[in-house]
Amino acid sequence: MATIKEVAELAGVTPTTVSNVLRDRGRVGTATRERVLNAVAAKGYRPNLNARALVERRAPTLALMLGCITNPFYPEFTLQTNNAARRHGRFLLVCNTDYEPDGGSGFLAEVAGSLSDGVLVANTGSLQVDELKSIQATGTPVVISVWEFPDVDPGIPCVAFDSHKAGYIATDHLLDLGHSRIGALVGSEKNGIHGGRYKGFCDALRARKVKHLKTDARFGTDSYQGGFDAALDLLTSTPDLTAIFVSNDLPALGALNAAASLGFNVPEDLSIVGITNIELTSQSRPALTTVAIPTAEMAEKSVDLLIKLASNDPDAPAMVRTADPVLIKRASTAAPKSRATK
Amino acid sequence: MATIKEVAELAGVTPTTVSNVLRDRGRVGTATRERVLNAVAAKGYRPNLNARALVERRAPTLALMLGCITNPFYPEFTLQTNNAARRHGRFLLVCNTDYEPDGGSGFLAEVAGSLSDGVLVANTGSLQVDELKSIQATGTPVVISVWEFPDVDPGIPCVAFDSHKAGYIATDHLLDLGHSRIGALVGSEKNGIHGGRYKGFCDALRARKVKHLKTDARFGTDSYQGGFDAALDLLTSTPDLTAIFVSNDLPALGALNAAASLGFNVPEDLSIVGITNIELTSQSRPALTTVAIPTAEMAEKSVDLLIKLASNDPDAPAMVRTADPVLIKRASTAAPKSRATK
């Protein structure tokens, strides 16, 4: 690689001038500028981003922490984050924490120190907030990109969507269709990451005075297989359900296939609704009704917030709220048969 | 952030000693070592990776170029690549080229110069080989991670799998089941990226003296929707096909749903086989029979090769070949009905 010095020599100027030309700082005569540009082209010169980062005390990359890029939500989120980062001239360092022996703490510490100008956290699962705070304390800004609880301040700058409302909307949709015996598949502990979504479900039922039996809920893992297994279990033990609320799309897709494998016709025999609106929901058979979360908005706002923090903008908010979730009506929900034939 | 100098002062040693302790270079007394470690902990010190990269003339990151992380193959490949990179102590910079105004060339140039120690290219679609060569010429090693043609040297170090054999195996499977009227959905031009797979298809048919009509093939785009649309078209105009060979899983999944929407029962009325074995193939209904490509192996070997090149290992090969593709028999293929009822 050519260095700035070589280019400067070829152009008959000093490195300072080359640097000024390359960064459009003005203060350079047209003729000189021309000469420099030619020299740059001739040498195929590219500035060394590490050296620049070192002297500017800011890195050109942002780090995105996520559990595993393999979970379909993440690629979509990563793409949006990447694009937002690119708009700010940054690169994105993608950090899978799931396969790190220490759950990602070391990862975080290494990356946060110098490689990246800030850290976006998409998974609050494995990474503890305390850990994030200690990173923050070293001077590297941290933003929680996907925070489910707009009413709870995690103590770290975050972008929050209303998970309670998402659960509520999904459930309201089922109630509107006339369902009254609705099961719930939750991709976490009751008070875990999907706790807000589940609470929205419960509150929607309560608002219509529909009873929710403990036995109609399953708490498990947020995965396709998790949803599949839980649905198998739920539908086997409670076959008279006419609808299932699932706290996330991926397990909802699992539930969809589990239902089919048990001989249920979706949506005739059983309605299923998810949350998130990942791409796959429009590729399933039937396409999955879901409640869309503002993924792109979260990604953008996260990056914006992180950039603000990185530049010590004093009015960087502690929490940014997104637009409300919205129902995406597709083909996996319909009125219950019992009612239609009544 | 604390600097090495501060730590050194606190420990009463020089930066060199701190550096040596942190990198386990030996040459340090136990007592000193202890003092340094304490000072490091006390200050919460983390080495500045940029500074280190600058002086060591090697970056801690590897760049992975791909079209769009949203294509389900990429997350899986990215994960494997990431894990391999981590084993070498590197971080992974993920570069989506699809949304770059220049198709990724600038991206590549910036990243390759200094931010990363080498570039892995998973998409040979948009990026031209010439461009890769010019990057390589600047001294940054480049590896094509997913090369389809083991018999063709792209002129860049690469990891190749036998795409022809993949197509051949998929087709042989259909022939073995007794199909003789087989359609083809190809996710590229005839001589494009999936050309090897298609040639494998043709050669398998020819080997059994089964005729392949031009009208039974469609060349299009490598996407879910592409497969869906092409299958719709193909099945509408040629409903007497009993099987379809699809050059990639994603369009195969589209074809699966297109077939269902036309009232075909898969596999009773129609068999469908794909190539790659992405995770989704086991989550479709029916699960998709496919020919597995050694994704993890390619990722690992790519990283290994890149690392070799980065360290100027003289016996880094120009091409690494992977194990052969292997048939994954699932539920989307069966003997043709006509034959069963004959």
Place this chain on the structure above:
DNA sequence: CTGTTAGCGCATTCAA
């Protein structure tokens, strides 16, 4: 075993 010196490639003073 530990310290000293030098410099990686660049941007930022300040001087001319």
Place this chain on the structure above:
DNA sequence: TTGAATGCGCTAACAG
């Protein structure tokens, strides 16, 4: 409008 000096934080080479 341009140049010279300085140092970002770290490691390498050598000296002691």
